[in-house]
Amino acid sequence: MAEFNYDVVVIGSGPAGESAAMNAAKHGKTVAIIDRRQDVGGNCTHQGTIPSKALRHSVDALMKYNRNSMFRAISEPKVLDFPTVMKSAQTVVGKQVSMRARFYARNHVSVYQGDAFFVDPHRIELRDGDNAGDVLKGGHVIIATGSRPYRPPEVNFKHPRIYDSDKVLTMTDTPKRMVIYGAGVIGCEYASIFSGLGVKVDLVNPGARLLAFMDDEISDALSYHMRNNGVLIRHNETFKKVEGKKEGIVLTLESGKTIKADAFMWANGRAGNTETLNLEAIGLQPNNRGQLEVDKSYRTKVDNIYAVGDVIGWPSLASAAYDQGRGASSAAMKDGHSHFFSDIPTGIYTIPEISSVGENERELTEKKVPYEVGKAYFKDTARAQITGEDVGMLKILFHSETLELLGIHCFGDQAAEILHIGQAIMEQPNGGNTLEYFVNHTFNYPTMAEAYRVAALNGLNRL
């Protein structure tokens, strides 16, 4: 057993931990990062964002190929099975791991494999790994241990046909029929992926609408297009039990319905990874979802300990985790760049893709803000007609008097990219954040960006 000293010790090598470690290393600090996995990248790379986005990309490409009339003239529609698209996703995971491992090596960040266990606020023992027994001493410690799927005790995840978002990546066949319980972001994304592969998907939603935090019109459009792609959405249904049988599963709902399928996926919530950190030793108490409380500089109640990423709960996004990690290590180093991130865009990789930033119509109405709406439908843009990706809409919400941009909401191909144009204008200071930008500047043609001009003119014509 040996003890090693560092300025900063980071626990968890997902996006939050990685950016915290890199920021500290760039400031000349000695940095160690611990992860219980053999490979760096966190759940984001191995089980969350990266594999799910790579899967979704393959399925989307297949769907585009199958509906393209030019390809239909020269060949039959194609089918792909889940293990094939998963194999392709794994190549992306491999590329991400080697790229991220190189970052650490180039920046002289020491990577330790093991389970982190607090001995006191500055000392962390490594358990169960290559370096078991070693103790890392850190001036500052950043907890970035992420999250895992919440597993209710009454669901038998050992059954071969019962999955969550981690286990689904090990699926060795393509079910004919699948039930997904939980219509949050993960449930909706996986419903899109499986229905795109031709699986009959029942998406069971405990709530009254899909992704209720989105703008109603976008949520309605998502429901419409998912149904159009073959997903059976059942709203306001509560889970009672799921039985794993030899030939499949039977889901029983509180409403009395039973649904038989070849596979069941539980996609209802996540829990922070804090239970093995021995937080009692440092006086920290996570909430009932395993999440830690932090202040605006991501500092916990213990002076030298910060927490970032999924382990602090909202918004539980890789995008935000990168920023939070940098914010926490800047705060620890007092470099003057720490910043609390709250205006976070949403990019959801359903089919169709959806994305938004700022406020939605419901929120503005509740706040009694006088606003107007400008819309552009993808089908009316030259670029979408050329690509054939004509399902979609860009909606700009703006103040009726000042023309200030209040919210941008988009669905359709590349929505998550298109959104950032609007976000950039929304962030402009000194009156730069108005609809006028889109009518006073020339946009490349034909582009999807042109939708901003079309939507802005549509909005101005309503005033």
Ligand SMILES: Cc1cc2nc3c(=O)[nH]c(=O)nc-3n(C[C@H](O)[C@H](O)[C@H](O)COP(=O)(O)OP(=O)(O)OC[C@H]3O[C@@H](n4cnc5c(N)ncnc54)[C@H](O)[C@@H]3O)c2cc1C
């Ligand atoms: C299916 C799915 C799809 C998603 N898609 C998106 C998306 O499209 N866009 C987006 O922005 N976000 C997405 N997310 C969310 C995103 O993946 C997470 O927000 C992100 O991974 C959080 O990063 P993190 O750094 O907090 O931790 P994580 O990525 O969870 O990594 C934490 C790491 O810490 C390690 N660890 C935990 N405990 C210990 C310990 N005691 N000792 C040592 N190591 C430990 C873990 O093994 C893990 O490697 C998705 C999530 C899921 C599940």
Ligand SMILES: NC(=O)c1ccc[n+]([C@@H]2O[C@H](COP(=O)([O-])OP(=O)(O)OC[C@H]3O[C@@H](n4cnc5c(N)ncnc54)[C@H](O)[C@@H]3O)[C@@H](O)[C@H]2O)c1
């Ligand atoms: N494209 C993306 O940005 C993307 C994609 C997938 C996942 N994610 C992130 O992953 C997170 C999880 O997504 P999700 O669809 O599983 O769930 P969710 O966060 O949408 O929650 C689904 C339901 O489960 C409940 N719940 C959450 N945690 C629970 C717990 N520990 N115990 C009991 N109930 C709990 C919630 O209150 C909610 O009713 C999201 O917060 C999302 O930010 C993002």
